[in-house]
Amino acid sequence: MLNSLELAALSQAVSNEARVLYCLYLLPQSQSDDSKITIHNKDILALLNSTDKRISLGREISALFEELHHAGLIDIQGEHDFQKSLNRHRVTLLLNKAGKDLQDSDLHAQHQKISVSWRPDNHLFEQICALVGVIDLHFDAEELGEFIAYWLGRPESQHTPYQWTQKFVLHLKHRRIRKPISGEKSKVGHQWVETQAGIEFDDNVKKLVKKYSEQS
Incomplete structure (x- = not known):
């Protein structure tokens, strides 16, 4: 249904x-x-x-x-x-198994253009990342700026808060599937993630790593 x-x-x-x-x-x-x-x-x-x-x-x-x-x-x-x-x-x-909180009417009621100051809602961002399998939840100014600049060039595009965050998460996922030109990055499954000293993956991330490694 x-x-x-x-x-x-x-x-x-x-x-x-x-x-x-x-x-x-x-x-x-x-x-x-x-x-x-x-x-x-x-x-x-x-x-x-x-x-x-x-x-x-x-x-x-x-x-x-x-x-x-x-x-x-x-x-x-x-x-x-x-x-x-x-x-x-x-x-x-993406929307079929979304939790009830993702169906909050405030996330879907108002369509608006992107702005220079746009930022994803942290809670919504984390939930959509979990839905689509984005492993590294960290994003930098370059990734955010690239996304905003792309949509600022399309002022006719208007989307709800949910849709903007969803597009940003998918932008990150597709960007990280491509091999990075430079920088210290490690490949986890199909995705390239930042290599940071002292970071240990918890059990959930280790399961994701194993899952994506088996599929690659």
């Missing part, structure tokens, strides 16, 4: 094919214990072309996933290119 966050996201400018993909393919699979869903293009083609043959190429399916990604509904694990087939990639439904 759709929750209020999913319904609001699907009410945005999303194609009907993308809505069908989410509601009839992804959502039913999210009921299992595994929070990540594997994309099988063959099954998706059978679903979307049940009466008329509308879609035939893997990149056309990827374009639908890109719509859902931009609407804030999903995250794709690892490195990906929406111009290519996403077959066998893994998907996380």
Whole structure:
């Protein structure tokens, strides 16, 4: 069943094919214990072309996933290119398993532009990081400034406090998947994180490290 966050996201400018993909393919699979869903293009083609043959190429399916990604509904694990087939990639439904506190109406009611002084809410930031698997919660002025500068150049974009924080977390995740040009960083699973002396990982982080290492 759709929750209020999913319904609001699907009410945005999303194609009907993308809505069908989410509601009839992804959502039913999210009921299992595994929070990540594997994309099988063959099954998706059978679903979307049940009466008329509308879609035939893997990149056309990827374009639908890109719509859902931009609407804030999903995250794709690892490195990906929406111009290519996403077959066998893994998907996380970002809003489906969100806690009640993430459904606070104040986080979703008001759409606003980004500002130079924008900062993510700490509690919300930590929760979204946990949802999408961002390991290192530290971010520096360069990472924040890069994000703000990008969206300041798109003044037509207006989003809710939840959406801005979600976009920032995904920005950090995708940035850290790319190999750093310089600096003391260590690779944990698919992500590059700061190497800091004297830091010890707790049990939860060690489990994440093991999980991502097995998947890499």
